[in-house]
């Protein structure tokens with residue numbers, strides 16, 4: 001039997017013997033079937049995207065993009081494009097190997113030094129570049145978790161953290177604490193007392209809820225129990241105030257930061273920033289670092305350009321505008337009766353309830369010219385299906401207001417639809 005192309009997979013009757021079908025059918029029956037939506041062009045405020053696709057024709061519409069993680073709107077910024085092409089012209093299209101086997105170029109080292117300079121308040125830290133945030137989380141959680149004798153991860157930490165936990169040897173226990181619930185974390189710490197302090201994993205801006213942990217209380221707990229912390233700042237790097245701007249005197253000792261270049265920095269790749277011995281440990285024992293071809297020159301060049309933009313006073317309007325437009329959107333949503341949970345930044349959940357409600361509202365919005373994707377279980381807990389808005393510095397208040405008007409209509413339509 002030939003392997004079905006994904007477009008044929010909908011014709012389930014032809015594929016009865018296929019072992020993948022039961023899971024796909026169940027996914028469809030629960031309203032959870034996923035299909036990637038094609039968006040043409042750089043992920044700016046406006047995108048051209050498919051609103052209907054049949055075997056005969058595709059209909060695409062110009063949509064306002066409320067789903068991009070390109071929060072600082074840097075993905076098409078000319079200096080990044082210039083840095084990318086300059087690096088590629090100089091160093092080729094591929095790095096040629098893993099960092100330990102010939103794929104370490106001066107560009108990679110320059111990027112790590114630029115990351116170290118980007119955090120001048122914390123000079124004792126070193127940086128290490130990874131290929132993706134997913135790979136970095138897998139690597140750091142499994143390698144450091146094993147060395148530290150156990151892991152305690154926030155229940156809503158990213159899927160890549162969960163995958164890292166699965167890579168731990170059986171002898172190393174891991175626990176999930178209720179989201180942002182430090183009492184629960186403390187109970188688990190008391191119960192399990194990991195032999196080398198353990199690793200606590202959380203995010204500085206949660207990817208689906210847009211909230212953050214109580215940092216000061218977390219640091220106080222760290223002082224009491226002596227654990228190490230992995231703070232995943234994938235969504236806050238450059239886009240949401242640094243930890244020291246949020247009331248912490250500095251990054252606490254025994255803390256590893258992990259961030260990505262693929263979101264606010266408008267490019268691709270990831271980094272870890274931490275004490276020198278952590279970086280050396282990951283270079284030696286982090287399998288996702290050791291056994292993977294390093295980032296290609298164009299990407300490293302764009303990343304350098306992104307860090308330059310973050311430290312350029314002429315570009316400081318970007319995070320400021322992002323914060324202002326996000327505050328405006330949250331306030332307007334709440335004023336119109338929508339629930340946005342504990343969101344504090346540019347990631348704003350609009351809680352709707354069932355997967356069907358979320359999908360129906362999202363589809364109606366798409367037809368009306370707004371791309372605001374539905375997020376359903378298992379990505380988020382049952383009963384909290386939602387639209388996940390991720391705003392960017394390119395948004396104006398008028399954009400937000402036009403979206404909210406369309407959202408109100410879409411929600412009223414499902415409320416009035418008895419089916």
Ligand SMILES: Cc1ncc(COP(=O)(O)O)c(C=O)c1O
Pocket residue numbers: 131132133134135137158160203207232234235260261262269270
């Ligand atoms: C919190 C968090 N960590 C890690 C990742 C993975 O990063 P990347 O997309 O670079 O693999 C993501 C991406 O969605 C994320 O939201």
